Amino acid sequence: MTDLISTPGTATGAQPDDATPTSVLTPEAATDTAPPQTGEQPLAWAPVEPAPKKRRLGLWIGLGLGVVALGAGAASMILIAPGTTVAGIPVGWMTPGAAAETISSHLAQTEVTLTGDGDDAVLTGADLGATADATALADAAFSAHPMWNLGAWMGDPVPADIVLDQETASAALRAAVPGSFVDPVDAAVVFDAAKGTYTVTPSVPGTGVDVADLNAAFVEAVGDGRTTFEYPGDPVEALPAVSDDDATATATTLNTMLSTIGFYVGKERTVPVSPAVAASWLTVVDEDGQLRIEADPAAIQTTVDTLPAAVDRAPVNATNIVDSAGNVLRAEKEGATGRALGDTDGIADDFATQLAAGDGTFALSVTETPFETTNLFRRAEINLSTQRAYLFENDKVVQSWAVSTGLPGTPTPTGNFKVFAHTSMQDMGCYEGAPYCTEDVPWITWFAPNIGFHGTYWHNNFGNRMSHGCVNLPIDLAKYVYDWSPVGLEVSVYN
Numbered sequence: 001m002t003d004l005i006s007t008p009g010t011a012t013g014a015q016p017d018d019a020t021p022t023s024v025l026t027p028e029a030a031t032d033t034a035p036p037q038t039g040e041q042p043l044a045w046a047p048v049e050p051a052p053k054k055r056r057l058g059l060w061i062g063l064g065l066g067v068v069a070l071g072a073g074a075a076s077m078i079l080i081a082p083g084t085t086v087a088g089i090p091v092g093w094m095t096p097g098a099a100a101e102t103i104s105s106h107l108a109q110t111e112v113t114l115t116g117d118g119d120d121a122v123l124t125g126a127d128l129g130a131t132a133d134a135t136a137l138a139d140a141a142f143s144a145h146p147m148w149n150l151g152a153w154m155g156d157p158v159p160a161d162i163v164l165d166q167e168t169a170s171a172a173l174r175a176a177v178p179g180s181f182v183d184p185v186d187a188a189v190v191f192d193a194a195k196g197t198y199t200v201t202p203s204v205p206g207t208g209v210d211v212a213d214l215n216a217a218f219v220e221a222v223g224d225g226r227t228t229f230e231y232p233g234d235p236v237e238a239l240p241a242v243s244d245d246d247a248t249a250t251a252t253t254l255n256t257m258l259s260t261i262g263f264y265v266g267k268e269r270t271v272p273v274s275p276a277v278a279a280s281w282l283t284v285v286d287e288d289g290q291l292r293i294e295a296d297p298a299a300i301q302t303t304v305d306t307l308p309a310a311v312d313r314a315p316v317n318a319t320n321i322v323d324s325a326g327n328v329l330r331a332e333k334e335g336a337t338g339r340a341l342g343d344t345d346g347i348a349d350d351f352a353t354q355l356a357a358g359d360g361t362f363a364l365s366v367t368e369t370p371f372e373t374t375n376l377f378r379r380a381e382i383n384l385s386t387q388r389a390y391l392f393e394n395d396k397v398v399q400s401w402a403v404s405t406g407l408p409g410t411p412t413p414t415g416n417f418k419v420f421a422h423t424s425m426q427d428m429g430c431y432e433g434a435p436y437c438t439e440d441v442p443w444i445t446w447f448a449p450n451i452g453f454h455g456t457y458w459h460n461n462f463g464n465r466m467s468h469g470c471v472n473l474p475i476d477l478a479k480y481v482y483d484w485s486p487v488g489l490e491v492s493v494y495n
Helices: 057-076 096-109 134-144 166-176 211-223 244-260 275-281 297-304 307-311 347-356 475-484
Strands: 111-115 121-124 188-192 197-201 206-208 228-232 236-238 262-265 268-272 282-287 290-295 318-322 328-333 338-341 361-363 366-369 373-383 388-393 396-402 415-418 421-429 437-448 451-455 471-473 490-494
Touching: 096 134, 111 211, 121 166, 166 206, 166 211, 188 244, 188 282, 197 244, 211 228, 244 275, 244 282, 244 290, 262 307, 268 307, 275 282, 275 297, 290 297, 290 347, 297 347, 307 338, 328 373, 347 361, 388 475, 396 475, 415 437, 437 475, 451 475, 471 475
Parallel strands: 111 228, 262 361, 318 373, 373 490, 451 471
Antiparallel strands: 111 121, 188 197, 206 236, 262 268, 282 290, 318 328, 338 366, 373 388, 388 396, 415 490, 421 437, 437 451
16 A cells, blocks of 8 residues: 655645645656655555535526526516507516607607598608507506516506697698698677677688597507508698687677676766777687687776766755644655765776676775755645635745636535545546536646646636636646645545
8 A cells, every 4th residue: 555645735734736646756756855665565655535626506507597587577576567558559578768758759750641631641650640648647657567567568558638729730730731721710709889789790610620539549659569551631621719609699798798788886887988988998818729808907987086076975865745633644855975985996807807707897996975854844725715715835835826716616625634636637537517617727736626726727716716626736746745745645625
């Protein structure tokens, strides 16, 4: 058996280099480092076996797969699931940001060929102002179909609201197919000064390419996954933005205001405003097919400046005619409360706002002063002995005249009576078998059955008994009594 020894240096603790081969010492191959011969069995150096290298291939493969798995997991957290579409536009395997760019780009690049009168002109979505909220749609697609949720793969399409900008699309279509466009004329509201009312100028339809219908065709094409489609460029009827019905409704609002427009104190239209003046304040504005009413505060201010003179007044005291019990028989003069207009600052602006809303009645703020009321107790007396009538107010004689009362055969009744009716003119007698007939007797104030004061044109013998029982007066004085005596006036007849 051959003894093994370590290579030189091992005794000192030095580690041999695995790359240095060991030598086997034999008699034929002595070396300088061989031990001296002693005649015994020769010794040989045994080689030191190199440490086996560790095999790490499986580790590296495992690490690679782990990295891939981690990457796939991370991607699944930020990508949209495969098979996801937004309005027909594929956005699977994309981040929301990339999906938004794809949606916008797809819409911009979709082409429409205008057939017929369009002469195959081609417009893109960008030309037509095609837009959608791409960012919100991409976020919605990721929210509903995240890649990490396997159940969301190949899911239902995400609907999108794709809109062609009306102004942009119309301009592009007009440039592409100018012969298909004739502008419609909106209905209008105008003031007719001769009639003092607002009237309607009828609308006139035009022609054009229907942007709304084209929008629907665009959405359908994108939803079907197409990037090109055809649409007729032939003219179709284009309705006016303001129809006759729209204009009629606005004219009705204005004319309703004209019938009541003014400045009010309570329910009284204290300062009416004429239709012509109101029309000078008002303008009907057509704003994108919507009619609205505007009022000019500066024009209104001209009338506001006149309000104090028109509104302010001193109180007017009332006068009532009463009987002996104090019952009011008639308001001889209506009372009126005194009033003073307050601050007028801001009235023009406030009224302009009201008028724009269709309200033409402006309530004024005033300070009021109450009126006083005076009662007049009126009554009449007829003295048959003196053939004289007396009119009293508050027991003072205010008028006295000679009269003609009934003859002895047709006397005027005595007693206390009350006026119960007035007749401006009628025939007296004039019935079959009547002892007399006097036509057109004026200003009759009735106070007893078939007896009253009245005007007399057939005699001038006042102060003497002449009548069939009535109290004869000159016509002008009969009219005075007629007007002076309310129903309920007390009449005393005596000798």
